[in-house]
Structure formats: C-alpha cells, structure tokens
Amino acid sequence: MRAEFQAELADLSGRLVAMADEVRDAMRRATTALLAPDAEIAEGVISGDAAVNELHKEVEEQVFALLARQAPVASDLRLVISALHMGADFERMGDLAKHVAKTARRRHPARAVPDELVSVIRDMANVADRLAGKIGSVLANPSATRAAELETDDDVMDELQRGLFVVLLGAAWKHGVEFAIDGALLGRFYERYADHAVNAGHHMYFIVTGEPLH
Amino acid sequence: MRAEFQAELADLSGRLVAMADEVRDAMRRATTALLAPDAEIAEGVISGDAAVNELHKEVEEQVFALLARQAPVASDLRLVISALHMGADFERMGDLAKHVAKTARRRHPARAVPDELVSVIRDMANVADRLAGKIGSVLANPSATRAAELETDDDVMDELQRGLFVVLLGAAWKHGVEFAIDGALLGRFYERYADHAVNAGHHMYFIVTGEPLH
Numbered sequence: 001m002r003a004e005f006q007a008e009l010a011d012l013s014g015r016l017v018a019m020a021d022e023v024r025d026a027m028r029r030a031t032t033a034l035l036a037p038d039a040e041i042a043e044g045v046i047s048g049d050a051a052v053n054e055l056h057k058e059v060e061e062q063v064f065a066l067l068a069r070q071a072p073v074a075s076d077l078r079l080v081i082s083a084l085h086m087g088a089d090f091e092r093m094g095d096l097a098k099h100v101a102k103t104a105r106r107r108h109p110a111r112a113v114p115d116e117l118v119s120v121i122r123d124m125a126n127v128a129d130r131l132a133g134k135i136g137s138v139l140a141n142p143s144a145t146r147a148a149e150l151e152t153d154d155d156v157m158d159e160l161q162r163g164l165f166v167v168l169l170g171a172a173w174k175h176g177v178e179f180a181i182d183g184a185l186l187g188r189f190y191e192r193y194a195d196h197a198v199n200a201g202h203h204m205y206f207i208v209t210g211e212p213l214h
Numbered sequence: 215m216r217a218e219f220q221a222e223l224a225d226l227s228g229r230l231v232a233m234a235d236e237v238r239d240a241m242r243r244a245t246t247a248l249l250a251p252d253a254e255i256a257e258g259v260i261s262g263d264a265a266v267n268e269l270h271k272e273v274e275e276q277v278f279a280l281l282a283r284q285a286p287v288a289s290d291l292r293l294v295i296s297a298l299h300m301g302a303d304f305e306r307m308g309d310l311a312k313h314v315a316k317t318a319r320r321r322h323p324a325r326a327v328p329d330e331l332v333s334v335i336r337d338m339a340n341v342a343d344r345l346a347g348k349i350g351s352v353l354a355n356p357s358a359t360r361a362a363e364l365e366t367d368d369d370v371m372d373e374l375q376r377g378l379f380v381v382l383l384g385a386a387w388k389h390g391v392e393f394a395i396d397g398a399l400l401g402r403f404y405e406r407y408a409d410h411a412v413n414a415g416h417h418m419y420f421i422v423t424g425e426p427l428h
Contacts, residue, residue, distance in 0.1 A: 064291065071285035077278065081298070088302070169392050177394040178383050184395040185402070 005070050012062050012083050013139060019055045019090035020136035020200075024129060026052065026097035027193060031125040033101050034186070035118060039108040045101035052094035059087035075210060082203040086139075089196040089203075093132065096193040103182055103189075112182050114175045120164045121183075124190040127157050131197035138201065144208040150201030151213070157194050161187055219284050226276050226297050227353060233269045233304035234350035234414075238343060240266065240311035241407060245339040247315050248400070249332060253322040259315035266308035273301035289424055296417040300353075303410040303417075307346065310407040317396055317403075326396050328389045334378045335397075338404040341371050345411035352415065358422040364415030365427070371408050375401055 026045050033042035063084045066072065072080055103112050113121050131153055138147050164187045167173065168180045205213045240259050247256035277298045280286065286294055317326050327335050345367055352361050378401045381387065382394045419427045 064295065067281060067285075067295075068287045068291055073282045077282055081278065081281075084295070084298070085302075088299075168395065173391060177387060177391055180391040181382065181394055181398040185398065188399070188402075 005066075005072065005076065008062070008066055008070070009079065012059065012066065012080075015055060015059050015062065016083060016086055016090065017136055017139045019052060019059065019087065019094075020132060020139055022048075022052050022055065023090050023093040023097060024132035024136060026094055027100065027125070027128055027132060030097045030100035030104065031122070031129075034104040034113060035111070035122065037104050037108055037111045039105055042101040042105040042108070046098055046105065049094050049098045052091060056087050056091040056094075059083065063087075078210075079207050082207050086200045086203050089200045093193050093196045096189045096196075099189045100186060103186060107182070112179070113186070114179055114183075116167050116173075116175075117164065117183050120160055120167065121186060121190075124157065124160050124164070124187060127153070127160065128190045128193045128197070131194045131201075135197045135200045135204070138204050142204060142208050144205050147201045147204035147208060148213055150198045154194050154198045157191050161191055219280075219286065219290065222276070222280055222284070223293065226273065226280065226294075229269060229273050229276065230297060230300055230304065231350055231353045233266060233273065233301065233308075234346060234353055236262075236266050236269065237304050237307040237311060238346035238350060240308055241314065241339070241342055241346060244311045244314035244318065245336070245343075248318040248327060249325070249336065251318050251322055251325040253319055256315040256319040256322070260312055260319065263308050263312045266305060270301050270305040270308075273297065277301075292424075293421050296421050300414045300417050303414045307407050307410045310403045310410075313403045314400060317400055321396070326393070327400070328393055328397075330381050330387075330389075331378065331397050334374055334381065335400060335404075338371065338374045338378070338401060341368070341374065342404045342407045342411070345408045349411045349414045349418070352418050356418060356422050358419050361415045361418035361422060362427055364412045368408050368412045371405050375405055 026048060029041050029048075030045045032038060033045060063080055066080050067077075070076075106112070131150055134146060134150055134153065138150075164183060168183050173180065202213050205211075240262060243255050243262075244259045246252060247259060277294055280294050281291075284290075320326070345364055348360060348364055348367065352364075378397060382397050387394065416427050419425075
C-alpha cells in the first residue's frame with residue numbers, strides 16, 4: 001500500500017511539474033506574441049490553454065482516486081490536498097497567459113504595448129517567468145528555502161506595477177485611454193500570474209516543512 | 215459513523231452559507247463605499263475580509279478533519295472536495311470586494327466613479343449581488359436547476375462589461391486615463407466576483423446531480 005501510494009504521489013507530482021512547465025511556456029509565448037506582435041503565436045497560446053485544463057482535470061481525478069483508494073491521513077493527506085491547490089494555481093496561471101495572448105490578438109496588427117511600456121512589461125514578464133521556473137524546479141526538487149524565496153522574489157513585482165502606473169498616468173502619456181487600460185490590465189495579469197506561483201510556493205513550503213510559511 | 219458524517223457535512227455546509235453571506239454583504243458595502251463615496255464603510259470592508267479568511271480556514275480544516283476521520287469515497291468524497299473548492303471561490307470573492315473598497319478608499323474624498331459610469335457600475339454590482347444571493351440560497355436549499363441558472367444569470371455581465379468600455383472609450387469621455395483605468399479594473403472585479411459565484415454553482419450542480427454541468 002505504502003509503495004503504491006508513493007508511486008501515485010510521484011506520478012501526481014510529475015503531472016504538476018508538467019503543468020508548471022506548460023504555463024511557464026504559455027506565458028513566455030504570450031509575451032512574445034504581445035511584444036512582437038505576433039498573432040499566430042497568440043492564437044497558439046489561446047488554443048493551447050485546453051491542454052493545461054486537461055492536465056488540471058487529470059490532477060483532480062488523480063487526487064480523487066488517491067483519496068478514495070488510499071484514504072491518506074496526517075501529512076500524506078495534507079500533501080494530496082496541497083497538490084489539488086497547486087493544480088488550481090497552475091490552471092489559473094494558464095488562464096492569465098491566455099488573457100495576455102488575447103490582448104495581443106485584439107490589437108493585431110498593431111502592438112498593444114506602446115514603446116514607453118515595453119521595458120516595464122518585459123521586466124514584469126521576466127519576473128513572472130522566473131517565478132514560474134522556480135516553482136517548477138521546487139516541485140521537481142523540493143526545498144523549503146527555495147519555496148519560501150518565491151515570496152521575496154515577487155516583491156519586485158509591486159515596484160514594477162508602480163513604475164507601470166507612473167508611465168500610464170504621466171503627463172507625457174500620449175496613447176489615450178484604450179492603451180492605458182490595456183497596459184493596466186496587462187500589469188494585473190502578470191502580477192496575478194506571479195501571485196499564483198507564490199501561492200504554489202506556500203503549498204510546497206508546507207509540504208516540505210509541515211508548517212505554514214506565516 | 216454515517217450519522218456523524220452527515221452532521222459534519224451539515225456543519226460544513228453551514229460554514230459555506232456563512233461565507234456566501236459574508237462576501238455578499240462585503241460586496242454590497244464595497245459598492246456603497248464606492249458610489250457614496252464613504253471611506254469609513256470602505257475601511258470596514260477592507261478590515262472585515264479577515265473574517266472571511268478565517269471562515270475559509272475553518273472550512274479547510276473541517277474538510278481535512280472529515281477526510282482524515284471519515285475517509286469518504288464516491289459521492290461523499292466528491293461532496294467534500296466540492297466544498298473545498300467552494301470555500302476557495304468565496305474567499306476570492308471576499309478579496310474582490312476588498313479590491314473595490316480599496317479603489318473607493320484610494321480616491322476618497324473624491325468618488326472613483328464619474329457620473330457617466332454610475333449606472334453601469336450599479337448594474338454590475340446588482341448582478342454580482344444577485345449571483346451571490348443565489349449561490350447562498352442554493353447552498354442552503356440545494357437545487358440543480360437553480361445552481362445551473364447561475365451561469366445564464368451571469369450572461370448579462372458580459373453585456374455590461376461591453377457597455378462599460380463603450381463609455382470609457384467614447385469620444386465624450388472627459389475624465390482622463392486614471393479614472394478610465396479605475397473603471398476598467400472595477401468592471402473586472404465585479405465580473406470576476408460573479409464568475410466565482412458561477413463556479414460555486416457548478417460545484418453545487420455536481421453535488422446535487424453527480425454529473426458536471428457541461
């Protein structure tokens with residue numbers, strides 16, 4: 001029973017790693033689609049989100065099967081429930097990559113991001129990418145320290161968000177309301193994406209240490 | 215065992231009803247704070263979100279306890295896992311009410327919503343309130359029909375969202391970029407809030423029928 005449980009957990013963890021990889025790749029491509037701009041890449045991200053949702057469904061079904069067959073308790077149970085939460089975080093990260101891609105598509109052939117915003121949006125995308133990469137690697141090689149680091153890694157996102165608004169609301173802004181709204185929403189998508197990676201980091205911290213991070 | 219399980223489920227359901235009531239009331243007060251505007255009411259919503267988070271923690275702990283002690287299978291297991299998902303939906307709805315209240319607070323003593331947007335924001339708030347009210351009542355008196363209705367009830371939100379953007383992007387808009395961004399984000403907060411109520415409706419549908427809605 002125990003060996004079987006461990007094998008199923010390894011399998012579940014593999015699916016979560018696959019989800020983390022997928023949503024990292026999705027946001028990378030969404031950023032490329034946004035900044036190039038490239039409508040074909042945007043379409044790929046939008047249609048590709050179904051694969052993330054499929055993986056999420058598999059994670060949910062596996063969690064159900066594990067709970068039903070193995071009736072885990074204590075730390076094993078917490079682990080399985082944490083996996084369920086992480087699956088939901090990754091699913092949402094996929095949605096947010098799709099939102100970025102949809103913004104790119106809506107503006108095509110124009111670029112949704114005016115020159116003045118390219119650098120801050122690229123910085124936000126880089127932070128989001130780093131967090132997605134780290135949670136994937138923490139899943140593959142559990143570490144409480146690295147799981148906890150995600151939260152501080154995310155601090156710079158707030159600064160970038162403020163920087164974004166300085167540009168949007170500055171006297172020099174000449175792109176009108178529509179591009180400003182897109183810029184603000186894009187900032188929010190990257191920020192939320194990073195938040196979910198941080199959440200997943202909390203779950204990994206809990207799995208490794210048995211204690212909540214705060 | 216069975217009677218005990220049923221009693222615990224009733225208790226869990228009661229907590230979810232309490233969460234639904236809390237987040238409905240929070241969004242109502244946030245809308246009042248926004249449209250009055252009223253900074254004190256806004257503060258109350260912001261600090262009051264802790265109570266929603268506390269209820270969410272209790273739901274999570276109760277789900278853990280139920281899984282560990284009762285090791286439910288089949289439909290009982292699905293019910294317990296659905297309760298966990300609904301708890302997460304309500305927790306997020308509380309966050310979104312807090313976001314609305316924070317927008318109100320940031321602009322005080324000015325009103326974040328210019329005259330031209332009051333009617334569409336009020337309509338969005340009314341839809342959000344109706345959905346929150348319905349999910350609360352479906353939880354208290356389970357009904358597959360009413361749970362499924364939430365999805366169609368939400369359709370009008372997309373129309374309102376479009377109407378909001380017509381005003382924000384219209385030639386007559388004279389409030390500049392900052393109010394436009396606030397308006398767009400507020401629209402998104404109400405829309406996401408309603409989405410989570412719809413999600414919770416899906417979970418209730420599943421609990422009642424044993425089948426997913428789609």
